[in-house]
Amino acid sequence: MDERVREHAEVLVDWSARIEEGDDVVLSVGPDAHELAVAVAEKLGERGANLLATYSSGEITRAYLRAHDGEFDENPDHERALLEETDVYLSIGGGRNTSATADVPGDVRSEYRDARTEIREARYDTRWVSTYHPTRALAQQAEMAYEEYQEFVYDAVLRDWESLADEMAQMKELLDEGSEVRLVSEGTDLTMQIDDRTAVNSAASVAYDSHNLPSGEVFTAPYGTEGEVTFDVPMTLRGESVRNVRLEFEDGEVVDHEAEQGESVVGDILEADEGARRLGELGIGMNRAIDRHTDNIMFDEKMGDTVHLAVGRAYDACLPDGESGNDSAVHVDMITDVSEDSRLEIDGEVVQENGQFRWE
Amino acid sequence: MDERVREHAEVLVDWSARIEEGDDVVLSVGPDAHELAVAVAEKLGERGANLLATYSSGEITRAYLRAHDGEFDENPDHERALLEETDVYLSIGGGRNTSATADVPGDVRSEYRDARTEIREARYDTRWVSTYHPTRALAQQAEMAYEEYQEFVYDAVLRDWESLADEMAQMKELLDEGSEVRLVSEGTDLTMQIDDRTAVNSAASVAYDSHNLPSGEVFTAPYGTEGEVTFDVPMTLRGESVRNVRLEFEDGEVVDHEAEQGESVVGDILEADEGARRLGELGIGMNRAIDRHTDNIMFDEKMGDTVHLAVGRAYDACLPDGESGNDSAVHVDMITDVSEDSRLEIDGEVVQENGQFRWE
Structure with a gap:
């Protein structure tokens, strides 16, 4: 086994999910993520955690959803019981075709998602972490050779997270103390309010309220947005290529x-x-090992020298206690x-200019 | 997709597990059983059942068990909760190496199995069915070419089960009415008591107390065994080749x-x-589509013109109500x-001679 796979597993188990003896762990495995799953199982055994592996396949989901009449049972008991009793949920993405569910009608997807709200909430109540095993399908999506893509992924994942967390803490402090953020760039002049909001130092660990590996961003939940913004990093939304969105x-x-x-897929999302139609997130990408976009949002949004905004749902961790934030079923x-x-x-003070932070 | 895969899925879902709308189903998928899992997912969608797929990999089990210190938590809550809320448990075996766990020490396996008794019992309380997707590793174990093995498996699985069940009902009736069975063959002259025992017409369906696909045997739980028996069908037990066992x-x-x-592995099992050291099962193989041994007990024991005996645990379905039968952790x-x-x-009357049944 490539030693990097074992290192990836170790970061996931120890740094990200903080797994301890006796933890009940669900390990969700993509069809081509087997090798990382084996390495994670080894670490879980060493730590004395309890392992149950589930299988997450786009082809199985597609076959199931297309055959179903669309009237889904709400939150099936067996899956809900599993998630409610689970301490840690580790998801290792990695299929053989990133378009595996392309021909599932949008309304069927929505019905299925809506019928599983409580299961999703139960999962968010665990120490959940999502990561990806570098597969050929993901390399293809990134328009990269397989070995090139592996290097890219391991550069992004196998970081000195403690040190990046320290650097990101400076940005979190600025956002926590500030009231108004302004972003100015070509085609962009946007102001957002962040008073009373708490930024997340997303250092790829549940100990930082961070649930992605890799991570490397600082984000908060803005409101009262005014002005215009242009998103010039290309991406795929709901299976369609999207370029230069202006809001x-x-x-x-x-x-x-x-x-x-x-434009039409953006319109669908906004409606x-x-x-x-409101922002749920303002995020500042600070993982400079991610130096190119690969059409995978978990990586792209952490890219160094980028800022991202999400329309839709805000994360609870950013909001004052008891406030539910921007209630929405989407987060794009x-x-x-x-x-x-x-x-x-x-608050009128420049904190980043042409990618360079104030402290650099 | 090979149409036989879809037919296999249909037999599993409809004939074997009797799946209905609203059933909570766990689908356990082996690493090379993906294709059959997709076909089963389609059927589950059509029937309106609720699907959760788990991943059953020998390599994951091996990595986990070898790394663990051997002091396993008893019946982890998350897995127990899942099984207790599950209506149907479908297991699709099919890995890439039938020796994937060969170097896991026997005592670690035993400790792990013993720590999961309640989880196993919860699974047996569901409408569980085990089957195999024909993989290259299983073909290799059977010493067969891949396509040859596929034909073998589908011949065994895609039967007219209703009609085989009718034929097997005759053997069940004879066993249910009888008191003493005698088996005579080269190196074999054995008598067993079966009074008060109920035979299972194992027609590959939970409706018949039968949990294997393929099946095709009639079995009961004998006692008071006297005499000698020679097992001349070659097999692998706990990773070792076993030939011509005489008890x-x-x-x-x-x-x-x-x-x-x-001989030593047989000794280990008996101890x-x-x-x-007592028999838990007498079974009469009646699936003549299984016309050769393939070193996979689920198939071999159903082979036409064979009789098998198991040392160890008896099945509850064969026993008088409330009797626990031959209590043992093994069933070989x-x-x-x-x-x-x-x-x-x-009872002194010949019911099968040189493979031919009385009614043939």
Whole structure:
């Protein structure tokens, strides 16, 4: 086994999920993620955790959903019972075809998702962490050779997380103390309110309220957004290529949108519900090992020298206690490059200019 | 997809597990059983059942068990909760290496198995069915070419089960009405008591108390065994080749054993516990589509023109209500060819001679 696979497993088990003896762990394994799953099982055995492996396959989901009449039972008992009794949920993505569910009708997906709200909440109540095993299908999505993609993934994952967390703490402090953020770049001049909001230092560990490996971003939940923003990092949304989305905000809500490509899918997202027209997240990408976009949002949104915004749901960790934030069924991130002709201000003070942070 | 895979899925879902709308189903998928799992997912969707897929990999089990210190938590809550809320448990075996766990120490396996008794019991309380997807590793174990093995498996699985069940009902009736069974063959002259015992017409369906696909045997739980038996069908037990095992019984217990090959592994099994020296099962193989041994007990024991006996645990379905039968942690089947120079008698009457049943 490639030693990097074992190192990936160790970061996931020890740094990210903080697994201890006696933890009940669900390990969700993608069809091509077998090798990392074996390495994780070894670590779980060493730690004395209790392992149950589940199988997460787009082809199985597709076959099931297309055959179903669409009237799904709400939160099936067996799966809910499993999640409610689980301490840690580790998801290792990695299929053989990133378009495996492309022909499942959107309304069937929505019905299925809506019928599983409590199961999803139970999962979010665990110490959950999502990661990816580098597969050929993901390499293809990234337009990279397989070995090139493996290096990219391990560079992003096998970091000195403690040290990155220390660096990111500076950005968290600025956001926690600030009241207003302004982002200025080509096609972008946007102001957002962040008073009373708490930023997450997303250092790829549940100990930091961070649930992705890799991570490497600082994010908060803005409101009262005004102005315009252009997202120039290409991406795929719901199976469609999207390029240069431009959103215009008034009084916290999107009042106009356009895109060079994929305008209709952006429109669909904004119309999902009322919350989908407001921002749920402002995130600052700080993992500079991620130096290119690979059309996988878990990596892209952490890219160094980028800022991303999500329409839809906000994370509870960013909100004052008891506040539910921007209630929405969607959370869709879009990314803008801030490496050139760009600045990020907090309360009128420049904190990042052309990608360079104030402390650099 | 090979149409036989879809047919296999349909037999499993409809005939074997009798799945209905609203059933909570766990589908346990082996690493190379993906294709059958997709076909089963489609059927589960059509029926409106609720699907959770688990991943059953020998390599994951090996990595976990070898790394663990051997002090396993008893019946972890998350897995127990899952099984207790599950209506149907479908296991699709099919790995990439039938020796994947060969280097896990025997005592670690035992400790792990013993720590999971309640989980296993919860699984047996569901409408559970085990089957195999024909994989290259299983073909290799059977010493067959891959396509040859596929044909073998589908011939065994895609049967007219209703009609085989009708035929087997005749053998069940004879066993249910009889008191003493005698098996005579080369190296074999054995008598067993079956009074008060109920035979299972194992027609590959939970509706018949039958949990294997394929099945095709009639079995009961004998006692008071006297005489000697020779098992001439080759097999692998706990990773070791075993040939021509001869057991001698007095007063229901094995008093002597020998084997041309694998004598020590047979000795280990017989010494597992007190129940391991008594018979737990007498089975008559009646699936003539299984016309050769393939070193996979689920198939071999159903082979036409064979009789098998298991030392160890008896199935509850064969026992008078409330009786726990032959209490043992083991259940190891061994098989004898009855196609030539052989007869099976019930209460002195020949019911099978040289493989031919009385009604044939």
